[in-house]
Each structure stands twice: as C-alpha cells, then as structure tokens.
Amino acid sequence: MIRFARAISVLFMLVSAGSPLHAAGADARAIDVLENWNRLVLELVRHTPTYSPPVASRAFAYLGVAAYEATASGRKGMRSLAGQLNSLSRLPSREPDAAYDDAVVIQAAMAAAAKHLFSNTGPTGQRAMGAMEKQAAERAADGVAPDVVARSTDFGDRIAAHVIEWSASDGGAVVENMGFPLEYQPVKHPAHWTPTSLIAQQQVPLLPGWGGNRSFAMPDGAACPLPPPPAYSEEEGSDFRREAEEVRVAVRDLTEDQRAIARFWSDDPMLSPTPPGHWMSIALQVLDEEGADLEKRVDLLARLGVALADSFIACWHEKYAFDLVRPVTYIRRVIDPDWEPILNTPPFPEYPSGHSTQSGAAAKVLEAAFGNSYSFEDNTHEADGLASRRYDSFWAAAEEAALSRLYGGIHFRAAIERGLDQGRCVGAYATKLVTRE
Amino acid sequence: MRFAATVLSCLLLASSAAAQEPALPRFVDETGPSGLDATFAGEWEFMVGGGVAVFDCNDDGFQDMLVAGGQERASFFRNGSRPGGRLSFERAEGGLELNMVSGAWPLDIDSDGHVDVALLRVGENVLMRGLGGCRFERANEAWGFDGGDDWSTAFAATWEKGAGWPTIAIGNYVDRAKEAFPWGNCSDNRLHRPESGERRFAPPSALKPSYCTLSMLFTDWNRSGTPSLRVSNDREYYKGGQEQLWRVEPGRKPVLYTAEEGWKPLKIWGMGIAGHDVTGDGYPDYFLTSMADNKLQTLTQGGDEPAPDYKDIAFASGVTAHRPYTGSEVKPSTAWHAEFQDVNNDGRADLFVAKGNVWEMPDFAQHDPNNLLLQKADGTFVEAGDRAGVASMRTGRGGALADLNLDGLVDLVVVNRNQPAELWRNASQGAGGWISLRLSGDGDNRDATGAWIEVRTGDHVQRREVTVGGGHAGGQIGWIHFGLGTAAEAELRVLWPHGEAGPWQRVSANAFYDLKRDHEPEPWTPAP
Numbered sequence: 033m034i035r036f037a038r039a040i041s042v043l044f045m046l047v048s049a050g051s052p053l054h055a056a057g058a059d060a061r062a063i064d065v066l067e068n069w070n071r072l073v074l075e076l077v078r079h080t081p082t083y084s085p086p087v088a089s090r091a092f093a094y095l096g097v098a099a100y101e102a103t104a105s106g107r108k109g110m111r112s113l114a115g116q117l118n119s120l121s122r123l124p125s126r127e128p129d130a131a132y133d134d135a136v137v138i139q140a141a142m143a144a145a146a147k148h149l150f151s152n153t154g155p156t157g158q159r160a161m162g163a164m165e166k167q168a169a170e171r172a173a174d175g176v177a178p179d180v181v182a183r184s185t186d187f188g189d190r191i192a193a194h195v196i197e198w199s200a201s202d203g204g205a206v207v208e209n210m211g212f213p214l215e216y217q218p219v220k221h222p223a224h225w226t227p228t229s230l231i232a233q234q235q236v237p238l239l240p241g242w243g244g245n246r247s248f249a250m251p252d253g254a255a256c257p258l259p260p261p262p263a264y265s266e267e268e269g270s271d272f273r274r275e276a277e278e279v280r281v282a283v284r285d286l287t288e289d290q291r292a293i294a295r296f297w298s299d300d301p302m303l304s305p306t307p308p309g310h311w312m313s314i315a316l317q318v319l320d321e322e323g324a325d326l327e328k329r330v331d332l333l334a335r336l337g338v339a340l341a342d343s344f345i346a347c348w349h350e351k352y353a354f355d356l357v358r359p360v361t362y363i364r365r366v367i368d369p370d371w372e373p374i375l376n377t378p379p380f381p382e383y384p385s386g387h388s389t390q391s392g393a394a395a396k397v398l399e400a401a402f403g404n405s406y407s408f409e410d411n412t413h414e415a416d417g418l419a420s421r422r423y424d425s426f427w428a429a430a431e432e433a434a435l436s437r438l439y440g441g442i443h444f445r446a447a448i449e450r451g452l453d454q455g456r457c458v459g460a461y462a463t464k465l466v467t468r469e
Numbered sequence: 470m471r472f473a474a475t476v477l478s479c480l481l482l483a484s485s486a487a488a489q490e491p492a493l494p495r496f497v498d499e500t501g502p503s504g505l506d507a508t509f510a511g512e513w514e515f516m517v518g519g520g521v522a523v524f525d526c527n528d529d530g531f532q533d534m535l536v537a538g539g540q541e542r543a544s545f546f547r548n549g550s551r552p553g554g555r556l557s558f559e560r561a562e563g564g565l566e567l568n569m570v571s572g573a574w575p576l577d578i579d580s581d582g583h584v585d586v587a588l589l590r591v592g593e594n595v596l597m598r599g600l601g602g603c604r605f606e607r608a609n610e611a612w613g614f615d616g617g618d619d620w621s622t623a624f625a626a627t628w629e630k631g632a633g634w635p636t637i638a639i640g641n642y643v644d645r646a647k648e649a650f651p652w653g654n655c656s657d658n659r660l661h662r663p664e665s666g667e668r669r670f671a672p673p674s675a676l677k678p679s680y681c682t683l684s685m686l687f688t689d690w691n692r693s694g695t696p697s698l699r700v701s702n703d704r705e706y707y708k709g710g711q712e713q714l715w716r717v718e719p720g721r722k723p724v725l726y727t728a729e730e731g732w733k734p735l736k737i738w739g740m741g742i743a744g745h746d747v748t749g750d751g752y753p754d755y756f757l758t759s760m761a762d763n764k765l766q767t768l769t770q771g772g773d774e775p776a777p778d779y780k781d782i783a784f785a786s787g788v789t790a791h792r793p794y795t796g797s798e799v800k801p802s803t804a805w806h807a808e809f810q811d812v813n814n815d816g817r818a819d820l821f822v823a824k825g826n827v828w829e830m831p832d833f834a835q836h837d838p839n840n841l842l843l844q845k846a847d848g849t850f851v852e853a854g855d856r857a858g859v860a861s862m863r864t865g866r867g868g869a870l871a872d873l874n875l876d877g878l879v880d881l882v883v884v885n886r887n888q889p890a891e892l893w894r895n896a897s898q899g900a901g902g903w904i905s906l907r908l909s910g911d912g913d914n915r916d917a918t919g920a921w922i923e924v925r926t927g928d929h930v931q932r933r934e935v936t937v938g939g940g941h942a943g944g945q946i947g948w949i950h951f952g953l954g955t956a957a958e959a960e961l962r963v964l965w966p967h968g969e970a971g972p973w974q975r976v977s978a979n980a981f982y983d984l985k986r987d988h989e990p991e992p993w994t995p996a997p
Contacts, residue, residue: 078652081760081801081832081833082832151831152831154705154828155513155829155830156651156652156706160650160651163649167649208799209801231761231762231784231789231791232784233761233792415653416708416709
C-alpha cells in the first residue's frame, strides 16, 4: 500500500532537487525514467477516450519494445527483438566507441513514442506529457556531459521513430469514433451478439476488425484458435442454458467477496487503466518490490506488452468468428426478463472472454519471469478506493480475473475457461522471445 | 378498390406522421446587430466554464445579461430591446466586470428586491450585492461569505425550511496546483449555510467526497418539500467518484444517498444538469450532459415515497445527442449547457444543448453543432437545430433560453470558448400561445426558489420547479415561460416553497403575470 502510494507520487518527485540518482548511476536514472513514463501512460490510457482495452494493449507493446530496444542497443548481452517480432526490421544502432547514457536514450525514446501514441489525448494529458518530458529529461541528464546528452537524445529519438514507423502498418494505428464502426449489421439470430447498451454509440460492436491486425510475437490472429462454445440452445437442460443458469444464479447469490472480485477486475475503460493496464500495473509493482535491474524491467515490460497486445488480437479474432450472444441478452429473453448483472456488459460479442485471454497471457509471462508460486499484493485500484488483494501466484490472479466476469454477469463459463487456455497459448509466444545472447 | 384503400391508408399515415411532427421554430442570428460582443477566453483553467447569467437588474422587465470572460473581464449588457423587436444590448459597467470569472448565477440573496449575482471564479468567488439600477457592490465581507481560492465551476442555491438566508453550494474542479498530475486531485465542494439567527453566511463546510464538479442543482427530486443537492461530476479527473445526490435537511449535516437507498453508481463526464418533468409523472427528470453520451434520467418507480433509483431513457426518447447531426464530422459530441424550454409554444418542453470540443481533442468532433430537440406529442424528441437555425459549430459552453424581447417567444444566447458569444431571436411564425410568470414571495426568498408551478390546459398539466443552479456555469432568474399550444387560457397554481399549495387560478394566454402569494395573478405589460 505504501509502495503504491510512493509509485504514484513519483511524478511529483520529479521536480525535487538534489536527487541522489546520478550518484546511483545511469541504471538508477534509467529506471526512474522508465517507471515515471509507465505510470503516466497508465493515466493517459485512462483519460484518452480512444483507449479501449485492445488499443491500450497495443500502446503497451510499442512502448515496451521502444524501451527495450533503447536499452538493448547498448548492452552486449541483450539481443534485439528485430526479426523476432513480426515486421520489425533492424533498428538504428549506436555509434561504435561513442558514449551514450541509457537514461537519456530511454527518456528520449519513451517521450517520443508516448507523444505519438497519445497524440489524441486531451489538453490535460498533453500538459502532463509536456511536464513529464521536461522534468524527466532534466533529471535523466543530471550530471551527464552535454555532448553525450545530445547524442543519446538523438539516438533515443531514432529508436522511437523506427518503432513508430513499424506501428503505422499494423492495422490499429487509426481508430475512428472511439472504435465503433459507423456501419455494422449485427447478425439477426438469437445465438448472435446484439447491442446490450442504451448508449447510442454502442449499438454497434467495438473494433470488429481488430482480430485482423498484425500480431507481434504470434504468427497472426488465428494462431491460438478455440473450439466453438456450447451449441446455442434454449432447451432446459442444454449445455448452453445450463451455463446461462449458472451466471444468473451466481449473480443472484453473490457473496461480498465475489462482488468485490467483480469490481476489482472490472477495469472499465475511462474509469481505470483498462484490463491490460491492470496487468502492467501488477508488473510495475512486482518489479519495484523485487528491486529489479534495468535489463529485467525492460525485458519484462516488452514481453508483457507484446503478450497483452497479441491476446487482444487473438481474442478479437475468435470473438467475431463466433459472434456469441451475451448473458444479459439471453437470460432476459429466455429465463428472466428482469435480470440485472452487476456490471455493464461490454459492447462486443461474448466468446471468448477478453479478461480471461489477456490475464492468462499476462500470467504466463510473469510466471516465466518470477516463477509459478510468486506471492504478491495487487494495489492497482487503491486510489479509487478499492482494497488491495493478495494472490499466491500470477495464475491464481488470472483465474480470479477470469472468474470475475462470471460474477459480474458478463460471461459464460466456457468463455472464461477457454479464454484462459487461449491466453496460455498467446503468452507462450511472448515467453519464447530471445532477449539474451 | 384495393388501390384506393391503400392510397387512403398512406394518406392517413402521412397525416398522422405530420401531426406527430412539432412546429418548427425559426431563430434569427442577431449577435452582430444586437450589440452583444463577448468572448469567454482562456487556457487550461478556462476549458470549462463560460456561463451566462440572465436577470433583470433595472426593473423594466427586460432581462439583462452577464457573460463570463475567463481570463478577461466579464461583460455586462443592459437589455435595450423593445417588445417584439430586434434584440438590442448595450455594454455597461455595473461592478460585475471582474476577471477570472468562469460562471455567474443571479439570485436575491438578501431578499431586498434587488437581484444579486454570484460570480464563480478561478480564484476567489465573489457575491455581488445588487443596489438597483444595475449597480452592484462586493458583499463577501458584509455577508460573511468565504470566497475560497479554487477553480470553481458549479453553483446551486436553496432556502432551507425556516431559513431567512439562502444556502449556497459551490462546486469546485481540479486542484489547479496539481497541473502536472491533476487526476485524482479534485478540490472540495463547499456548502455555505446561514449563520444561525443572522443574515449572513456561516463558515463553509466541505462536501466530502468531492469529484470535480461541473454542475449542481438543489432539486426536490421526490417532492418531499425538501430539496436535495444533485451533483454532476467529471470522471476525467476523479478517482473512485460518481454522480452524487446529497440529502440536505435543515439543521443536519448533509449525507449522500447510498446504493442501499437506490442511488445507482453512474460515472460520466458530467458537465451540466437540466431538470424538468418531461415524463409528466409529477417528478423532475434530469438531462445530464457528457461526452459521446448524454443521459435522461427518470425515476424507476414513483409512488408516494420514491427511492432515488433512476433509469436512463435518453435512447428511447431520442435525446442521446451523441454525435453531430449536421456537417461533415462523425466523431462523438461534447455537450455542456442544457436547458428545457418550450421554444415553439406547443405546450411541450423542448431541449437545447450547447456543444463544443473541450480543447483540441481529436477523438471528438471539432465542429460540433448545438442541439435543439423538439418534443413530440408522444414524448420523444426530434432534432431541429439545423432547421431552426441554431446549429452553430462554435465551441459552445454556457447558454440561456429566455424571452429577451418579451414577445412570448424564447430567445437563445450561447457563450463560446475563445470565440464570440451568439444571440438568436426566436422569430417563429405561427407558434402557439403562452404565458410568462414571475413569482414574488413575501419577506425572504422573494423569488420563491423551490416553488413548483403547475399549468393546466384541458387535461394536460405542465409542471416546473423554480431552481437556482444546474446548466453549465450560469443561470437565469425572472420570467418563467410556458407554451400553451392552441389554448386561449390556462389554469395555474403555485406550490410555494416547502409545500403550501396556492389555489388554481385562470389566466388568459399571451400575457405576462406577476404571481404573489394569496393574490390573483396580476397582468403585467412591458413598456412599449
């Protein structure tokens, strides 16, 4: 709890003078830069209306790769992700025998990449980015020779430019109307998705083409396919109706802890850092707790960003392939017209569960970094008044995140369990990335 | 025979559809010729705000106007219009022209018969005491009002039962000292209650928690006779926040209505509140402005003791106003001031919404037309902003619908950010009949804030609550307008603050009336 408060307040610390960071060396300054930008990015995700979960995951991937490459380019033991991530070509390299400062390189790369990815944020976000860039640049360059600062800044800018150019062709660079297509014709059949919201914009589903985007580490959006959900049926005793009954009863009989779980993992866009941001927040907390060095941090953040981005591409690919009806629609039509889930149903098809896929993928990456039985406390939502929760492992957290959607009345069990399966598959691609020589 | 029947059927349908379509009002832009020349200008601290206060400060019946200026001085204009004539305003100095004003609300705080004005500012808020003749003087010290030093953006007032002095709520926005990391840093809202037994304010109390408020309204949502405080908050900046409803009972500390009582969490970019009994159930409904999605809330269940449980009927009513309806842009809209008024005098309240991008937010429409949503006979609304002539693409913020030339038709003023304000005269031909009413209580609370007015034509009853607050950054006091459709006369009664019901009284259409407790409606005629 104290740790989280310190992390949040780190932005204010930027203005403090007489920092011991220079004395602690370039890595300490670089970690400072990395953490500050990532914390700000979590806020920008929350406050930039285009940033639905899929869009947020994409930003985390590109920012992670930018920071990773900015660091790896100066480390003999680290291998570039060029050639490993789809369509990522060889990045600019440092001049041999010339001096660079990693903190300044990372600062320049993160600032340029963030400004590009969040160019559409509002005036407050723009001001915050401006303030961050100014203060972080001064702090990163503290005690560094001017020629080294200039060379390092230029190099960081070129790393960012390369990543930005790479990002332009992935299919997700332009998001219009907050991701809601201007024209979309839902399939008229009771098995298929139909609008669940009274918000006019959400009478069409979010980002129906996202599953066709270029993926990062996995071959494409179809790389982790799922079996079909239980066959649609309104017959009592059918598998489909049993799943719906399970959701209905679960919501009716929620315990206080189950209700808290549903709220804790809800991670609604515009009201939180989104589900992928929640896992980025967990990673930042754990890295901080572990006192991880710079290389481990950039490695993990890049892998996690890639896994999250791929998980949304894979999940969306299947969502629109199966186009399944949501519990709220089915239950009200078939079982109980007055049924109310405790969470707002997201405006897109049901199967599989995005929370489950991305949580499974994230847990795989974090397990690879910290082990299968790493115990941790998650205080992502402390500032929003939600109590922190403790987990015995990353997978336990992923399972809880997945199940939270059943408690919330958002998903059937099949979408949850198979979403986790899909996440395992997606996460494996990210964990196979080779970052060490 | 079958062909004839089909044709007849089509004609009947067409006739039915035409009957459903409300009369189209016509507004004429008279900004330039009127003399209104005012701009709400400023940077980050003035991306919100930009209100207009409309009030009569020289007792001629014509409503004058104060336009917030942002970092520039506020602009005061005397109304020089003639009855039914073109709109005419003359810039004047009366003491209200402070800088850093984000919003302004008129009310008679000391009940001396002269309207006073509350100036909301980035910095110290100032209460200006009306001296008559459109002259004002600072009254913070005389009235014990602590103006604070916040980014103030919302205002509401009520007279609590038994009080001779108003209770004022001030809504505050972001802690402006936290410019680099404003999220989660909302300044406390303040409640200024009367000092016991004195005609001045006690030190304010904080309304905790506060969630970066952009509109507040004291409103008797359950018709209990004791208004509660509705608060609309901007989710852009709060953490753990939501829309709020405070129970404010005399002599007691305010407490929030809870989920257990029926108040459902709602988290929107809350920017403005417009209250009106749209559904005709006797309880006020609330239109809440936001971005990409606006709400029209009505009680889920009425009855004698309703719970504060609201459902959103915006989609069903056709008032989501979520996207530009004219022009080339398809990105979502940004809504600010909202107000219900009957602009075509058909006896049904219509809805105006001022629109405008916050500030270079590329995900939202840059050219975002104002809405004028006309209510149809079935209670749904149809967009007419472009056809009526008010679909300005300027960056709207505050506004007011008021009969500025006393011709029985409601005119429109809109304040724009970093662009000149606009003024439209309602020049509709063939509009329905109307009455305009001015309440006057005895003693304190002279304008009868908290009263309800009911107007009956046949079996159709219109109800309006007399409030101070809501909208975005500004409000009005004075004539209260009702359209009457084709009725030549109407019955009306006043439910005076805290519940005393006046008698039903008959009045003729197309006239102004002063309403005083225990008196017959007194016709009033503007000087030619």
